[in-house]
Amino acid sequence: MGRLIVEGLSVTVGPGGPRLLDNVSFQVADGQRRALVGRSGSGKSLIAASVMRLLRPPVVASAGRVLLDGTDLLLLDREAVRGQRGQGVFLLFQSPGSALNPCVTVEVQVRRAAARRDAATANERADEALATVGLREAARHYPFELSGGMRQRVLIAMALVLEPRVLIADEPTTGLDPLTQAEVLAGIDAFLRRTGASLLFITHDLRAAGVLCQGAVVLDQGKVVAEGSWDALRGSGTAADALVDAARRVAE
Numbered sequence: 001m002g003r004l005i006v007e008g009l010s011v012t013v014g015p016g017g018p019r020l021l022d023n024v025s026f027q028v029a030d031g032q033r034r035a036l037v038g039r040s041g042s043g044k045s046l047i048a049a050s051v052m053r054l055l056r057p058p059v060v061a062s063a064g065r066v067l068l069d070g071t072d073l074l075l076l077d078r079e080a081v082r083g084q085r086g087q088g089v090f091l092l093f094q095s096p097g098s099a100l101n102p103c104v105t106v107e108v109q110v111r112r113a114a115a116r117r118d119a120a121t122a123n124e125r126a127d128e129a130l131a132t133v134g135l136r137e138a139a140r141h142y143p144f145e146l147s148g149g150m151r152q153r154v155l156i157a158m159a160l161v162l163e164p165r166v167l168i169a170d171e172p173t174t175g176l177d178p179l180t181q182a183e184v185l186a187g188i189d190a191f192l193r194r195t196g197a198s199l200l201f202i203t204h205d206l207r208a209a210g211v212l213c214q215g216a217v218v219l220d221q222g223k224v225v226a227e228g229s230w231d232a233l234r235g236s237g238t239a240a241d242a243l244v245d246a247a248r249r250v251a252e
Helices: 044-051 078-084 106-117 119-132 148-162 178-195 206-212 238-251
Strands: 004-013 019-028 033-037 059-068 089-092 166-170 198-203 215-220 223-229
Touching (some): 019 033, 019 198, 019 223, 033 044, 033 206, 044 059, 044 166, 044 198, 089 148, 106 119, 106 148, 119 148, 119 178, 148 178, 166 178, 178 198, 178 206
Parallel strands (some): 033 215, 089 166
Antiparallel strands (some): 004 059, 215 223
């Protein structure tokens, strides 16, 4: 059984309105690293928003289930959903600044996250997490004093202390220079190795997907058109062919 199962998910603009996602199904097994790839506008980030229960009216999940270890997240009330965020499933945002408090230092924010799991060891675990992602020297800075890549690594440090079962990374390397991209990917890899969490890596960056993941789910116009290993995806359909060929050319 998959750790995260998306089953028959449809997202519409209002009940009975236009479909933005159409009967999307896939799963991420325990400890598995899967990429969710597709052209811009194919619906990738809508899947992340659906899993995290961040859709806002009139956009609604009109059909399907999103199961985290057997619990349907779409059926939970607000309080129960908050309980799953962070320790159940953690989202790395494309714009990490929106997830951080600009008026509180990095150190304090990571320690507060650590206290949600164990207050007695929060400071020690926060310091270790910041060191793991290379931010020991930046701990007493405020988020607005950091680069985009550094803010992304602050979120990875938060994930390290919360130890979620599933990490969703939504375009975490978009707009970053190659060196900073490498630092963020290394931080994600360190998190996964430390915690054994499952990864859903949402991206249009096929180079990054190839670094972290052994295969992908391919989305096109709101539908899953192919999935499997990079080798299996080759020849499986027009959208998948184009993406996998591009990934291979970039990697060469």
